[in-house]
Structure formats: structure tokens, C-alpha cells
Amino acid sequence: MQKKDSGTIYVVGTPIGNLGDITLRALDTLKSVDVVVAEDTRRTLKLLNYYEIKKPLVSYHKHNEKKRSVELIEMLKSGKDIAVVSDAGMPGISDPGRELIKKAWEEGIDIEVVPGVSAVTAALSITGFESTPFVFCGFPPARGKERKRFFKELAGEKLTTVLFESPARFRKTLKDILEHLGNRRIVVARELTKIHEEIFRG
Structure with missing residues (x-):
């Protein structure tokens, strides 16, 4: 059981x-x-400043x-309450946060989710593909045998699959x-919700 004098960890979704x-x-x-825990304090500071929120950042x-x-x-x-945020979207989903949340569970610390925008479901919603169920695989390994194994295993997947990828590896991916997967239908979504948002379907 959680001690009465313990704080609460809030897992907070932020804009993508x-x-x-x-x-x-x-x-x-x-x-x-009391404290905001951020993946990149510089990016989170911009968000806090935009809404005129002043809090210590870790x-x-x-x-x-x-x-x-x-x-x-x-x-x-x-006894301190903390909010955990990532640079964009939900902490722990292809972003830091899982380790802290796991330890909070183990220690009986109260955890509350404050859901927000998800790049996964935002992208999926505009594909026109079957989305129930779907598979989310995060970022493919950057290189080597792990990357080859990743795509070979993915080749057998029949469900709609969502991947993240960095601009630097996009063409290679x-x-x-x-x-490995053959000539399939694909949607590429970049800069979602931003001024230069682009969506390609083919």
C-alpha cells in the first residue's frame, strides 16, 4: 500500500x-x-513558458x-508530486518514462495518467487502413543484424503496422x-499537427 505521505506521479501527454x-x-x-520531469528540459521549458507555467525541471x-x-x-x-512528460506525446511510448513508472509500481507510489495526443493514433486515423487491431513497433533498430531480424519478423505480420523513423534513416527504411515486406500499401506522415505537415499515401 502507498504511504499516506507519498506524492503522486502524473504521466502527462504533451503536444506532438x-x-x-x-x-x-x-x-x-x-x-x-512540485516538479516536472522532462526528456529534454529545453523543449519542455518552451511549452511551460508558452502557458506561463513556472516549475522546477528535472x-x-x-x-x-x-x-x-x-x-x-x-x-x-x-511527499512531492511530479509530472513526467516527454518531448512529444505520451511518456513511456517510444520515449523515456517506463523505468520510472515501473519503479513507482514496485514502491507502491500512486500513478495517474493525464492522456494527450498520440502520434501513433493520430497517424493511424488518417490512413484509411483497417485499424482494429493494429501493431505498433516503435523505431526499427538503427543497423546490423537486429535491424535485418526486425524486418524479417515484420514480413509475416498481416495487421496494419505503425513504425516511427528518423529523417536520417527514412529512405533506408x-x-x-x-x-522484406514486398510491395504494400503505405502511408508516410511527417510533421503531424505542424505548419509543414505532409501525408503521402501509395
């Missing part, structure tokens, strides 16, 4: 591009917590998440999809 897409509840939560990313999770659990045990 357009700052106007944040929810009222997310804003209320960010205003009420960095939490893939290079420090194990050590930082221990520190944050102690902070929660001391299209070639790998064609090589």
Missing part, C-alpha cells in the same frame, strides 16, 4: 507539434505539481533514467520495407 493540442487537465496538472532521458529513477522515487516518497 501544435502547442494548442495540450489538454486543460494537462495544464492544470503541470501547474499543480532531466530524464535514456542516458540517465536508471539513476534518475531512484532519485525521483525518493522525491515522491518525501523504405528500401528495407520493400525488400
